[in-house]
Amino acid sequence: MFCKERNLPCPSPATITRIISGDPEKMRIFPEHISHFGKITKANRQKVLRKPKDLKPEYPGHLIALDTIEKFINGTRRYVITFEDIYTRSAFAWATKSHASKAAEEFFELCLKVFPYSFNFLWALTDNGSEFKKHFSERLKELHLTHCHTYPKTPKMNAHVERFNRTIQDDWIDWRIADLADPDKFNHALMDYLIFYNTRRVHFAFQNKLSPAQFMLQWQAKQPIILNMPQESRIGWGHTTARFSFLGLV
Structure with missing residues (x-):
């Protein structure tokens, strides 16, 4: 005009x-x-690294994403922190009463123990929530991971874990919402769903033929370095046997 x-x-x-x-x-x-x-x-504005446009995961652990689901139960807030490995679509979740960065750090420590290829972690994608600052961010620095963020109010930049958030709410959380009053009880029951999700539920990303665990095993079988490893070392690294035991594969 x-x-x-x-x-x-x-x-x-x-x-x-x-x-x-x-x-x-x-x-x-x-x-x-x-x-x-x-x-x-x-106003002081902290500059953060944004997700590169050309960043595409090429192996398990290359790019992981985390997010938080907030629920209200009996007038109190409860949080479910979620994790997904973008390459394999393996996902985990954990309920907590706290929205602090310490809670996110503790959940990430669980992911390090459970995910078979956590030694491959390189990029971590989150939104700009306070739970992914301070203790959580410091832990990523200790592990030499690159922490990138989505733009504000742009959930599509973290679409994979947002899709998992929708799935886990539709399939499980919304049916067990009353159990969130006691996060320990909720998490204990949640393990059964996560085992099903990772080992038996087929995914559209794999043409509705494979679960995340099946895809990981197929990927692993194609890696030439595996053939030269002793039998006890062929499934990943470190605590891998315990991790695959969690997934119900050993």
Whole structure:
């Protein structure tokens, strides 16, 4: 309208997109902070790494994603933290009363013990929730993992784990919502569903023919290094036997 009223040539949508893309901050306007003296100061904004557009997992553990499901039960909040390995679609979940980063760190430690290829973890994708800051982020740094974030209010950037969130709610959580009042009881029962999900439930990503565990075993059988390993070392690394035992495969 401004250009039309003044008979000025209007830039095309492609030109506008190129100008915005070329700006380091994408021309976003950040909120300003007003001090108690009434002075406007620039708000501190922590820069975080965003997920690269060309990042595609090439092996188990290459890219993992985490998220949180929030539920209300009897006027109190309960949280279910979820995990998915994008390459194999293996997924886990754990209920907790806390939304703190310490709870997310403790859940991640469980994932390290349970997932057969946790020694391959390289990229971790989360949203910008506070539970994935501080203790959780520090733990990723200790393990030399690259922590990338989605853009605010952009759940499609973490679509795989969001799909798992929907599935686990439709299939299990919403049917056992009352048990969330006692997370220990809830988690104990949740293990049976997770074993079913990872070992028996076929996935669309595998043409509805394989479960995540079956896909992992097929992938593993194709790796030439496995053939040169002793028998006790052929299934992964470290605590792998216990991990596959959790999945019901040994």
